[in-house]
Amino acid sequence: MKIYLNGKFVDEEDAKVSVFDHGLLYGDGVFEGIRAYDGVVFMLKEHIDRLYDSAKSLCIDIPLTKEEMIDVVLETLRVNNLRDAYIRLVVTRGVGDLGLDPRKCKEPTIFCIAIPMPPLLGEDGIRVITVSVRRLPVDVLNPAVKSLNYLNSILAKIQANYAGVDEAFLLDDKGFVVEGTGDNIFVVKNGVLKTPPVYASILKGITRDVVIKLAKEEGIEVVEEPLTLHDLYTADELFITGTAAEIVPVFEIDGRVINNRQVGEITKKLKERFKEIRTKWGIKIYDE
Ligand code: PMP
Numbered sequence: 366m367k368i369y370l371n372g373k374f375v376d377e378e379d380a381k382v383s384v385f386d387h388g389l390l391y392g393d394g395v396f397e398g399i400r401a402y403d404g405v406v407f408m409l410k411e412h413i414d415r416l417y418d419s420a421k422s423l424c425i426d427i428p429l430t431k432e433e434m435i436d437v438v439l440e441t442l443r444v445n446n447l448r449d450a451y452i453r454l455v456v457t458r459g460v461g462d463l464g465l466d467p468r469k470c471k472e473p474t475i476f477c478i479a480i481p482m483p484p485l486l487g488e489d490g491i492r493v494i495t496v497s498v499r500r501l502p503v504d505v506l507n508p509a510v511k512s513l514n515y516l517n518s519i520l521a522k523i524q525a526n527y528a529g530v531d532e533a534f535l536l537d538d539k540g541f542v543v544e545g546t547g548d549n550i551f552v553v554k555n556g557v558l559k560t561p562p563v564y565a566s567i568l569k570g571i572t573r574d575v576v577i578k579l580a581k582e583e584g585i586e587v588v589e590e591p592l593t594l595h596d597l598y599t600a601d602e603l604f605i606t607g608t609a610a611e612i613v614p615v616f617e618i619d620g621r622v623i624n625n626r627q628v629g630e631i632t633k634k635l636k637e638r639f640k641e642i643r644t645k646w647g648i649k650i651y652d653e
Pocket of ligand 1: 398518544545546547548549568569570573608
């Protein structure tokens with residue numbers, strides 16, 4: 366496997382980053398997880414926009430244009446001959462000294478990894494719990510910034526692992542349910558699709574945006590409003606969205622069974638529509 370690292374393609378064994386890199390020392394960096402389906406990089410432009418916004422927020426000046434960054438992703442797929450892949454694109458503050466001062470880092474470290482990944486979208490539902498660790502407030506470390514510091518999510522995941530379930534949902538400091546460790550949350554109640562708003566402590570998921578768009582196209586009413594535990598426990602349908610997960614139904618939350626452990630009608634419809642558009646909404650890797 367060839368990895369893009371700071372302007373070159375290198376073998377996996379040679380894809381090494383300095384121990385003085387502030388991405389490693391402080392989680393000081395940003396990233397994107399991206400998918401390619403049948404030769405199309407899904408929503409690539411949107412991922413690149415979010416990467417640059419995350420970097421801007423942290424004052425990391427990416428020395429490539431967005432167009433050049435898109436080429437980095439496409440070239441990584443081409444040199445590895447991939448059509449269906451999971452892509453990890455990372456930009457760190459770069460190499461500095463042991464102090465945390467970002468001014469010590471002269472240029473960002475940039476790497477891109479692509480691994481084969483077949484399309485998912487199975488029918489299985491997952492079990493979830495809400496955990497005691499709260500989502501980072503927007504005035505502490507805004508989850509809208511997709512930074513390398515995922516400790517908040519990791520702490521939540523540890524609780525889910527310990528409880529023997531598939532995923533953890535986090536509440537914010539007011540007690541509203543905001544998101545999963547690596548996914549956004551949707552509830553269906555009386556035919557209306559609901560999800561926490563962007564001003565909540567969430568990452569504005571690209572899959573979330575796609576699902577909202579598809580739902581509206583299907584004539585489904587979409588409401589972005591704060592959700593309580595009660596909203597989730599009494600949902601007609603409940604599902605999560607994310608680049609890796611796609612659309613996954615939740616069959617159980619904190620011991621409450623949702624929709625008799627069946628995939629609901631609206632979830633099913635959105636999964637079908639997602640499957641149709643995932644090879645269309647994006648940028649082609651190869652001329653064909
Ligand atoms: N929230 C968090 C915390 C995430 O890590 C992710 C995955 N990137 C998401 C939501 C879903 O975002 P997307 O649909 O862009 O993958």
